[in-house]
Amino acid sequence: MNTFHYTAPNKRMRLSAPSVFIALALSVVVCLHAPLSRSQERCGAGNALEASVEEIASGVYVRAGVTATMTADNAGAIANVGFIIGTEAIAVIDTGGSACDGSRLRAAIRARSQLPIKFVINTHMHPDHVFGNAAFVADGPTFIGHHNLARALAARGAHYLEANRDIMGAAALAGTEIIAPGLPVEDPIEIALGGTTLEIVAHPTGHTDNDLTVFDRRTRTLWTGDLVFLEHLPVVDGSLKGWLAVMDALKKIPALRAVPGHGPVSVPWPRGVADQERYLAVLVEDLRGLIATGRSMNDAIAVAAESERDKWLLFDEFNARNASVGFAELEWE
Numbered sequence: 001m002n003t004f005h006y007t008a009p010n011k012r013m014r015l016s017a018p019s020v021f022i023a024l025a026l027s028v029v030v031c032l033h034a035p036l037s038r039s040q041e042r043c044g045a046g047n048a049l050e051a052s053v054e055e056i057a058s059g060v061y062v063r064a065g066v067t068a069t070m071t072a073d074n075a076g077a078i079a080n081v082g083f084i085i086g087t088e089a090i091a092v093i094d095t096g097g098s099a100c101d102g103s104r105l106r107a108a109i110r111a112r113s114q115l116p117i118k119f120v121i122n123t124h125m126h127p128d129h130v131f132g133n134a135a136f137v138a139d140g141p142t143f144i145g146h147h148n149l150a151r152a153l154a155a156r157g158a159h160y161l162e163a164n165r166d167i168m169g170a171a172a173l174a175g176t177e178i179i180a181p182g183l184p185v186e187d188p189i190e191i192a193l194g195g196t197t198l199e200i201v202a203h204p205t206g207h208t209d210n211d212l213t214v215f216d217r218r219t220r221t222l223w224t225g226d227l228v229f230l231e232h233l234p235v236v237d238g239s240l241k242g243w244l245a246v247m248d249a250l251k252k253i254p255a256l257r258a259v260p261g262h263g264p265v266s267v268p269w270p271r272g273v274a275d276q277e278r279y280l281a282v283l284v285e286d287l288r289g290l291i292a293t294g295r296s297m298n299d300a301i302a303v304a305a306e307s308e309r310d311k312w313l314l315f316d317e318f319n320a321r322n323a324s325v326g327f328a329e330l331e332w333e
């Protein structure tokens, strides 16, 4: 059951003039008295700096994420996120890791176009991809996600907020809200921006159970979300075998380039998925070998995919977790 409800922005954002004045006055007081972290400086009221974006194809812009975990200093800006500008409308694809991060992305859009932001597409549930949604609510877009996304955010959203407040500090996540999709995608859909059409596809369980891809027909650019990682070790939060199957399907898409969820902002397609494919295949092969020789899960986690250690960033942060997910999945084959 979906316990999240999309709230119409005009209802949520209605503020009386006195309340706006009080909020502004309070923010001035806070600014005068509290030392600001770097993320707050960049996102001060009315002073959101633009995210630095790269136009990787005509009308297709990506803000590169840093390869790191979410911290106050990076404002959660660790995933590749961006937008596509058509002749009539704009679609945002993932919104970043905080309302602050989202507001910088929005500022980058507005520096380039005043067309309506009609769509905000979330590729999956992870905080670095959805925590910036609140920055776009006042634009009144249709929020689009996988049909499992609302359920996933209902189950995990509160925990994501709490855990990241502990890590990043409450100030870095000021204004950050969980906003579920108003338009769930099950069968593929198309949305028109004028001058181009985006094909949006919901996939079976892979990186997560709510992965969505976006294909821009005009430039043949495929936004993979976290179905593709480069440099940053892939993170399995769904199904190891499922992900390998989804990758096989993605490779058949006639894209010229892809925007991976982490790593470079643009990679040739399908060549760009080769590193990830190798890592996941090694992990499966190692785990199968360890299971066949009767090794325990703990033993397996300690050694599986060790040959990949030097080929990735954040290996220690995520490999053991991937191995435990994979072990649980493969031991009953």
Ligand SMILES: [Zn+2]
Binding pocket: 124, 126, 207, 226, 261
């Ligand atoms: Zn993810």
